Amino acid sequence: MQNPLVSILTPFKNTAPFLKACLESIINQTYEHWELLIVDDHSSDTSYEVVEAFAKKDSRIKLFKNTGNGIIEALRIAFKNSQGDMITRMDSDDIMTPEKLEVLINNLIQAGPGNIAVGQVKYFAENGVKPGYKRYENWLNQLTQNGDNFSEIYKECVIPSPNWMAYRGDLIKAGAFDHYDYPEDYDLTFRFYKAGYNCIPCNTVLHLWRDYSSRTSRTHVHYAQNYFLNIKMKYFLDIDHDPNKNLVIWGAGYKGKKIAKHLLKEKVPFDWVCDNPKKIGKTIYGKTMKSFEALKSIENAQSIITVANTKAQKQIRNYLNALELKPVEDYIFVC
Known part of the structure; x- marks a missing residue:
């Protein structure tokens, strides 16, 4: 041409x-x-x-x-x-x-x-x-x-x-x-x-x-931020979500809660983990918050990571790499 x-x-x-x-x-x-x-x-x-x-x-x-x-x-x-x-x-x-x-x-x-x-x-x-x-x-x-x-x-x-x-x-x-x-x-x-x-x-x-x-x-x-989250979850569920995997939300801040509400609305089952001792064991939107330690017992997980701290993200990525997990297929970062 x-x-x-x-x-x-x-x-x-x-x-x-x-x-x-x-x-x-x-x-x-x-x-x-x-x-x-x-x-x-x-x-x-x-x-x-x-x-x-x-x-x-x-x-x-x-x-x-x-x-x-x-x-x-x-x-x-x-x-x-x-x-x-x-x-x-x-x-x-x-x-x-x-x-x-x-x-x-x-x-x-x-x-x-x-x-x-x-x-x-x-x-x-x-x-x-x-x-x-x-x-x-x-x-x-x-x-x-x-x-x-x-x-x-x-x-x-x-x-x-x-x-x-x-x-x-x-x-x-x-x-x-x-x-x-x-x-x-x-x-x-x-x-x-x-x-x-x-x-x-x-x-x-x-x-x-x-x-x-x-x-x-x-x-x-x-x-606004909520529009970005809506777009992310709309396409994640449409393109990359694997219904044969156990979906996990990491983090219970603003983004974690917005995503949890979206998944509940769409009737998508998930586990919810965080590292905040004040939230672990509490119930949010009918879901009991679990410790990060619970990840060890969740088999075949696909994780949505909402942790914003850069240092924490690196630690999480190293942890996932050590488990030989693959980006998108096994986990996504949304922040």
């Missing part, structure tokens, strides 16, 4: 201060055969006018208004009107490195269908990047460097929403933009995972991710 058309899907809402830099980074791409389907999600600032001025100068920029509401509806409109053989997404407040499209499309063509091209990311912020986001950036880039993104999919979203590219047919096969849930980027990542696609390794930073206090992913209810 020579010089395929790349469709860039971009919802936007009230990002006027950042749109010029974003659009210029797209226009200045070394790969020029692209179209931008950019959809206004009911902006109340001058965002629409900013994009409209660019669209009048460059016919590759196609501007729409969201007839529904929210990012998912905007993405559906963009995808419906796209013509590209390859599809990617861009956030209206971020910046592409000049070679982003070229690297992604070359990697994707070389690997062929059934693969997702991804790139490394770098956060930037006017007042400096906070440590938590820097840790997420480093973790994500380490996975992307080896194409191991799906190995830790139950921890956090392992494919950044504005930094992937896929064949149109693969997106359709995965059910992208049909009936998925918020957080939409995490849901799409799970759809790629469920479809059996591979992430193509990449050691190059291709996307500059802007962080600021009013960014949608930091302020909207759709990106």
Whole structure:
């Protein structure tokens, strides 16, 4: 496939201060055969006018208004009107490195269908990047460097929403933009995972991710922690849960309790263990909390580990490795 058309899907809402830099980074791409389907999600600032001025100068920029509401509806409109053989997404407040499209499309063509091209990311912020986001950036880039993104999919979203590219047919096969849930980027990542696609390794930073206090992913209810847990458990039960194994929840904090409630609602049996002496022996949601020592007597276990402490996670991982247990098949970390 020579010089395929790349469709860039971009919802936007009230990002006027950042749109010029974003659009210029797209226009200045070394790969020029692209179209931008950019959809206004009911902006109340001058965002629409900013994009409209660019669209009048460059016919590759196609501007729409969201007839529904929210990012998912905007993405559906963009995808419906796209013509590209390859599809990617861009956030209206971020910046592409000049070679982003070229690297992604070359990697994707070389690997062929059934693969997702991804790139490394770098956060930037006017007042400096906070440590938590820097840790997420480093973790994500380490996975992307080896194409191991799906190995830790139950921890956090392992494919950044504005930094992937896929064949149109693969997106359709995965059910992208049909009936998925918020957080939409995490849901799409799970759809790629469920479809059996591979992430193509990449050691190059291709996307500059802007962080600021009013960014949608930091302020909207759709990106709250409970939404992430719901997505994780929905897909775990659908894809990786083995009903022939004895399910075990490790930890009785916020996440452990949320997961327990989800499993009880779905009528999925489980044991519940923790290392907090104040909770061991007590009953929570009708389940008696057991000590970690009880794990020795639970045969053929599949564990959901909610322990957040990094040191404790390493100890748990060493313990599981000593038992020759396998990630996902025998245990998952959800934090």
